[in-house]
Amino acid sequence: MHFDDKIPIYYQIKTHIYHEIIMGTLQPGEKLPSVRQLALDVTANVNTVQRALSEMIAAGIIDSKRGKGNFVTMDETKITDLKTQLITEQVARAYQQLHALNLSDEEILNSLKHYMTQRGNVE
Amino acid sequence: MHFDDKIPIYYQIKTHIYHEIIMGTLQPGEKLPSVRQLALDVTANVNTVQRALSEMIAAGIIDSKRGKGNFVTMDETKITDLKTQLITEQVARAYQQLHALNLSDEEILNSLKHYMTQRGNVE
């Protein structure tokens, strides 16, 4: 797994698993790989994985069952809320960053559209 | 100054000053506050500020003159290039993050538009 050395690894693992849950790669109620297997998958330490999981457990997205495994919550409302929250965070942060670069709303939209067309042509 | 504890302070200082240059708060050729004053302004250590400045100096955006001060480059091309670079980085990162949440191009645009209208009504 590719890590941005500017951001703590445990945080990037958490984001990565959140994405898998939201994309449906991990379904509600589904069992996650064991912490030891996850550690191998992302080439990080068990403790680092555990720290990421702890935060997701505290957030109610993951249910931890000692001796059995970690499971994605069955509560689909929580997942929907999580998705909304992550999207809003991303959009808000991007908007504020670009606004801080003196771009108007229209310029921000145009930059994004331009990026999309560029990207579309390359693939 | 507000810091995100997930990202190194020196890096956030650098971004902050870059924004001031691009917005024109700091004009080409203008003298920056002294490193000691900057440290007070952002409530960080002189060494941390110096580290941020070192990277901007290396990038050719800041000219350092020992005994006199730090100055924004007179080369406006470099500033224009910097702006383009930062915009592209922000747009690309936001797009990729939202794309990773399974949003189509259209949905990404709509999320942004929605955020803008919401924001517009509040202010």
Place this chain on the structure above:
DNA sequence: AATAGTGTAATAGGGAAATAGAACACTAGT
């Protein structure tokens, strides 16, 4: 009971970031 596979916790050590403090190098004004 024994074993293997889980989550959980504790310890010890290394490294990067940030701080505090001091010192050095240069410039300008007095």
Place this chain on the structure above:
DNA sequence: ACTAGTGTTCTATTTCCCTATTACACTATT
């Protein structure tokens, strides 16, 4: 010459992140 204000560099210390290792607690299977 002196002094004050600059950038620059160095050392020491602290804190957080990450790793490695070990141990403990629980579950299911045999």
